[in-house]
Each structure stands twice: as structure tokens, then as C-alpha cells.
Amino acid sequence: MIIGIPKEIKNNENRVALTPAGAQELVKRGHTVYVQHTAGDGSGFPDHLYEEAGAKILPTIEETYRIAEMIMKVKEPIEPEYDLVREDQLLFTYFHFASHEPLTNAMIKSKSVCLAYETVEKPGGGLPLLVPMSEVAGRMATQKGANYLEKPLGGKGILMGGVPGTLPAKVLILGGGIVGTQAAWMAAGMKADVTILDVSLPRMRYLSDVMPANVKTRMSNEYNIRELIKTADLIIGAVLIPGAKAPHLITRDMLKEMQPGTVLVDVAVDQGGCIETCKPTTHQDPTFTIDGVLHYCVANMPGAVPYTSTIGLTNATLPYAIQLADKGWKKASKENVELATGLNVIKGDVVYKAVADAFDLPFTAVEKHLVN
Structure with a gap:
């Protein structure tokens, strides 16, 4: 299979979808890997490392999309990429369709095959x-929150762990999944007073x-949320409903x-946010204030630590990428139900129900495309 790795063009997105080590594993299996020029620079992987691994370098994003049968990315295609996506082309990346109707419509129109990391x-x-990436984002949420609690950045001027004779910061975490757990570990390590709601x-x-x-748990309901937010210093939204828009808990x-x-x-926030007033921000302009409350809503938080994130992502995606490359998306999805659940849009049909429900679109069972 011909695999293309374009350079990410989303604001301050420095990750790349594949490390040189990952490229080498695909090349060893007889596949051709094309990497766009400087695609790995932001993660610390210059072109020559990909060439030494057996990949080929292409000068432009247009050429990378044009030649590839499978595109591997980190973030969803953004508007300048919509028209580069070809019919029958396989895209393997984070999509988060349920929070982005224009992207959903563009991929339906392209008649491509969209396999979303987040629903595998x-x-x-x-x-x-x-x-x-949830592990990275959870840890970063505490790291960033601690930073923005500083008074010059708009916070209360509270040190997470305090010092003897003072109280530590109160950290409230909405959701006890991967993100919430990692955020709690970091906050606990900083000696904060942590409460997880689930x-x-x-x-x-x-x-x-x-x-x-120093970590407590409480049942997540409106009563408890309203009680705890009155004294919380840092609140971290860590709610996930796979493939669907997040509910507004605040x-x-x-x-x-x-x-x-x-x-x-x-x-x-990349799934619509569990805090109603949150809207996606960027690393370049990460915060805004409403009613005196500072909001940090960067939609690609792990992009700020691309070396760690790229290696962690490739470690997870490579076994699935190998299956897709070796067998093609249809055979691989028939044989591995995990990949079948990752299929969101196939040749104009929405095959993931939460996405169809989000925008009142017709839903097609994925089996229709896997029968032959």
C-alpha cells in the first residue's frame, strides 16, 4: 500500500502521524511511505531520519494526498485540505466528527473512507x-491549570500545593476516565486538594x-457540581462519550x-466541550475570560509536547496501520472489530450512529460496506 504522511497545518500542531521507526516497520513489510517535506520537524524528526528508515520525501501536501492510498494524520483535515481528499482514499486520524458539521459534510462529499482513531x-x-493522547492531555491539563492560577495570567494567585501554614489549591475534575485519572495523579503529586466526580x-x-x-471521589450530579464549584480553584473537564458530543456539565x-x-x-473541547462557555482556542491564543472565570480550551493540547505525543501516538496506531496496509481497510475491518468500530464515514455514508444523530443525518450500518 502507498501511505502518505502530510504535514499538519492546524494552528501550532507540531505532531506528526508516524515516527521514522514506524515508517521503517511499514517499509519492511513492502509498503511505500511518502512523508511531506518537514512534516516531522516539529516533533524532532527531520527528513533525513525518514529517508534513512526507507521512506520517501515529497515537497508538498498536494503531492502527498495525490499519491497516497492511505493518509495517516494526527488531527482532522481542515478546510484547505478538504478538496485534497480523494474518492476511495482511506484517512486514518482523529476526526471528532460529532462536534464539527462542516468537516462531516466535506468528508461525506469526498466519498473517502474515514477511520477515526477516537472510535476504535x-x-x-x-x-x-x-x-x-488522553494521558498526555490529562497531565497537561493540570500543568496548564497550575500555571494559569498565577495572578499575572488571570488566576487567583494560588500555588497548587501551598506551603506550610497555607491551604493547597482545590482541584475539581469532571470525569474519572483516562484524562481525569492522569489529571488527578498530577494534581495529587503537586499536593493539591483533589476531588474527582464520576x-x-x-x-x-x-x-x-x-x-x-489527597484525592477524593464524589458522585457526578448537578447538585454536587454546583456545591463544589463555589470553592474550586481549578476545574478540569474530562468527560468523554465515544464518538459523540460531550454533555454540558457546567x-x-x-x-x-x-x-x-x-x-x-x-x-x-474537541468533542464540543463539557463546559458550555468553552470554545476551541489555540496554543497561540489559549485563554479567554467570562464573568471573571479564566477558560483554557486548546483543542490540541498534546501538540505542545510533540516529541512525547508523536512517539506515544505511533506506539498505539502502528499495529492498526500495519493491518490496514497489509489487508486493505475492508478486509482488516472484517477481521478486526476494533477497526470496524473506527469507521465513521464510508464513501458518502455515515456509518457511526453518534455522528449521524449529532447532525440528523441518515445512518448506514457499517456491515453494508463490509459484506463484499
Whole structure:
């Protein structure tokens, strides 16, 4: 198979979809890998490392899309890329369709095959291609939140762990999944007073067992949220519903119950956000303030640590990329249900129900495209 790795063009997105080591594994199996010139520079992987691994360098994004049977990316195609996507071309990347109608319509129009990292799901549950970036984003959410609590940046002027004779920061985390757990570990390590809200008792029992004493769990409901936001210094939104838009757990009216300088970090912003007032921001212009509450809503947080993120992502995606390259998307998806769940749009049909429901589009069962 011919595989193309374009340079990411989303604002301040420095990751690349494949490391030189990953490219070498695909080349060893007889596949051809084309990498756009300087695609890996932001992650610390210059062109010559890909060439030494057996990949070929192409000068432009247009040539990379034109030649490839499978495009591997990190972030969803943005508007300048829409017309580069070809009919029957396989795109393997993060899409988050349910929060972006123009992207959904563009990919339907392209009649391409869109396999989304974020909905590849193991039979017993678990999202293996979301995990590494969720781990990065969760840790970064605490790191960034701690930074923005500083007074010159708009926060309350509170040190996460305090010092003897002062109280530590109160950190409220909405969701006890991968993002929430990693955020909690970081905040706990900084000696903050941490509360995790979740709706699953088994998950909360697990977190209570593994977390240190400065981490508590509470049932996630509106009553508890309204009570806890009144004294929280840092609130991290870490809610995920696979492939669907995130629910708004914090609504606009709740901001008035928060103290001025409270910091909100919404990691779910690429799925629509679980904080109603959040809208996607960039690393270049990451924050805004509403009702005295600072919002940090960067949609590609792991892009700020691209070396770590690119290696972590390739470690997770490469086994699936090999299956797709060796067998083609249809045979690979027939044989591996995890890949089948990753299919969102196939040749103009929406085959992932949460995406169809988000925009009231016709839904087609994925099996229709896998029968032959």
C-alpha cells in the first residue's frame, strides 16, 4: 500500500502521524511511505531520519494526498485540505466528527473512507488510540491549570500545593476516565486538594483504592457540581462519550457561582466541550475570560509536547496501520472489530450512529460496506 504522511497545518500542531521507526516497520513489510517535506520537524524528526528508515520525501501536501492510498494524520483535515481528499482514499486520524458539521459534510462529499482513531474500540470497552493522547492531555491539563492560577495570567494567585501554614489549591475534575485519572495523579503529586466526580461507582471504588489520600471521589450530579464549584480553584473537564458530543456539565449560569480567577480547563473541547462557555482556542491564543472565570480550551493540547505525543501516538496506531496496509481497510475491518468500530464515514455514508444523530443525518450500518 502507498501511505502518505502530510504535514499538519492546524494552528501550532507540531505532531506528526508516524515516527521514522514506524515508517521503517511499514517499509519492511513492502509498503511505500511518502512523508511531506518537514512534516516531522516539529516533533524532532527531520527528513533525513525518514529517508534513512526507507521512506520517501515529497515537497508538498498536494503531492502527498495525490499519491497516497492511505493518509495517516494526527488531527482532522481542515478546510484547505478538504478538496485534497480523494474518492476511495482511506484517512486514518482523529476526526471528532460529532462536534464539527462542516468537516462531516466535506468528508461525506469526498466519498473517502474515514477511520477515526477516537472510535476504535476494544470488544470489552476501551479506546486504545485515544488513550495515549488522553494521558498526555490529562497531565497537561493540570500543568496548564497550575500555571494559569498565577495572578499575572488571570488566576487567583494560588500555588497548587501551598506551603506550610497555607491551604493547597482545590482541584475539581469532571470525569474519572483516562484524562481525569492522569489529571488527578498530577494534581495529587503537586499536593493539591483533589476531588474527582464520576457516575460509575465501580470506577470511583477503583480510584479510591489507587489514589493517594489527597484525592477524593464524589458522585457526578448537578447538585454536587454546583456545591463544589463555589470553592474550586481549578476545574478540569474530562468527560468523554465515544464518538459523540460531550454533555454540558457546567452551564453558563454556573460561572456566577465561581470565585473570580477560577481556572477552567476543558479537555473535552474537541468533542464540543463539557463546559458550555468553552470554545476551541489555540496554543497561540489559549485563554479567554467570562464573568471573571479564566477558560483554557486548546483543542490540541498534546501538540505542545510533540516529541512525547508523536512517539506515544505511533506506539498505539502502528499495529492498526500495519493491518490496514497489509489487508486493505475492508478486509482488516472484517477481521478486526476494533477497526470496524473506527469507521465513521464510508464513501458518502455515515456509518457511526453518534455522528449521524449529532447532525440528523441518515445512518448506514457499517456491515453494508463490509459484506463484499
